[in-house]
Amino acid sequence: MGVRSVLIMVAYDVVVIGGGYYGCFVAYQVAAWFPTSSVAVLERADALFTRASGANRGQLHQGYAYSADLELAAQCARGSAVFAEQFPGAVGAGTSTVFGVHRDSEISPDGYREFCRDLGLPLAPWPSRDFGPDVVASFQSVERTFDNARLAAIMVERLAGVDVRLGHGVNRVVPRDDGSHDLVMADGTVITAGVVYNATFADINPLHDRSCFPRVPLRTEVFLHFLVGVPDSCHDAGLVVIRGPFASLMPSNAGHVLAATGLRTMATSDTESLSEYVDPGQIDKTYAEAVRECSGYLPALLDSVYQGHSIGTRVVFTDTRTGGTTSRAMPLTDFAGITNYHVVVGGKVPCLVEVLEPVLAVVRR
Incomplete structure (x- = not known):
């Protein structure tokens, strides 16, 4: 006789999928602004800040190189100044x-x-x-420039109020009737989230495919x-x-x-x-x-x-209308009409703050 898998149910108010710079930034900011909310980061790797975040070369782009994308250049010009204020210990000369x-x-x-x-x-x-x-x-x-290791250490310190779960790769997202979501892990474990932010960077669309959600361009x-x-x-x-x-x-x-x-x-x-x-x-x-x-x-x-x-x-x-591309940071809130499910498209590291206000606005409501 086969043994049936037991689903261990854990619930959070807010779950961020993806433990890179953008995902961790969103998580600790939400936890700081809403201290009574339970917040978790789910990262499939055995450590935070791997892959794209780990490969970052620590250049604090201010916008000089982006005259072909004026919005990106403006993001970098604004963001680099705020980044230096928020992470002074990580910024080089x-x-x-x-x-x-x-x-x-x-x-x-x-x-x-x-x-x-x-x-x-x-x-x-x-x-x-x-x-x-x-x-x-x-x-x-x-x-x-900024020091990758120092930036990572600062973020880890600020995640003190967040439940960080390493080795937790989300296999699919299943919306519930009450507007929350079941996040199904590869081992069958289910974590329930009131609000979900998908900050998995290159894995956004693979997760959408497995969840039968529309793809992001x-x-x-x-x-x-x-x-x-x-x-x-x-x-x-x-x-x-x-x-x-x-x-x-x-x-x-x-x-x-x-x-x-x-x-x-x-x-x-x-x-x-x-x-x-x-x-x-x-x-x-x-x-x-x-x-x-x-x-x-x-x-x-x-x-x-x-x-x-x-x-x-x-x-x-x-941009599906023009075919043009951008590496600007942007949050796609209320993505495709899926209640309480949002996509955070990360960009240059100095542009972290660009996603903050839309993210907090979602949690406030």
Whole structure:
């Protein structure tokens, strides 16, 4: 005779699915604003801040690099200032960053100056000696970084009033007649939630598929970054070529990070493992190709030393009307008319605060 599984019922007022930066931020803010509510974070991994959060390179984007997406740039400009106020212990010192306008860039030097002025981003002319001859103008600013480990530690401290359940992957969400939801785990355990926030990033749609919910128009961009040791002349500076053949050399806690258009590939949002998109045997070849492609406008690469690589991901939201994409942070409250079920589409780490007011408004009612 078979043994029937026993469902262990646990109930919370608010459950956040996903233990990355956005999920944990939402959880501890809700717990702080509504101390009589029971709040839980369900994370399928055995630790918080894995995958996209763990792969973050700690760049506190202020908006300089996003002239092609004015709303994202504005989010970063607002959010980075608030982030520095909320997490001062995680924010590093300012780093000189030089932005170069390539002759084939989609924005002119005057247009870039106007863009920065409109956002209140300080900008100063800078000699173009750090770039190749195809960069027709360059400007200096100060960008900051943040310490991933310190940010994670601060968030863990603030989760003191939240029940964090690791190793709890949600298999599906089942709406109940009273407007609450049953969250069914892989082992059959059921956790009931009055309000649910899905902050699972690349796993939003796989969970929706299993729950028979409508899909969110998202796609995942998997990218390869190289860590390089740069010459002393640019050791403490960042270099970025914008709105044309994009490439950047930005300082991080682990060294300078080389990013370029050619190091990105589009993949589905169903991925369980980011590493499957990069062939380890091709890393050296890919790095050589990146140096060959980018050194024409970032000459410092010719004297740089390869130190390693990392694989990361970001989720971009697709405008179904225009086909355009954005990596802005946004909460999709009252998603698809499903009562008390909401989706938090994470964005740049400095933009955490962008989701706060809509999230709190949902809980208030």
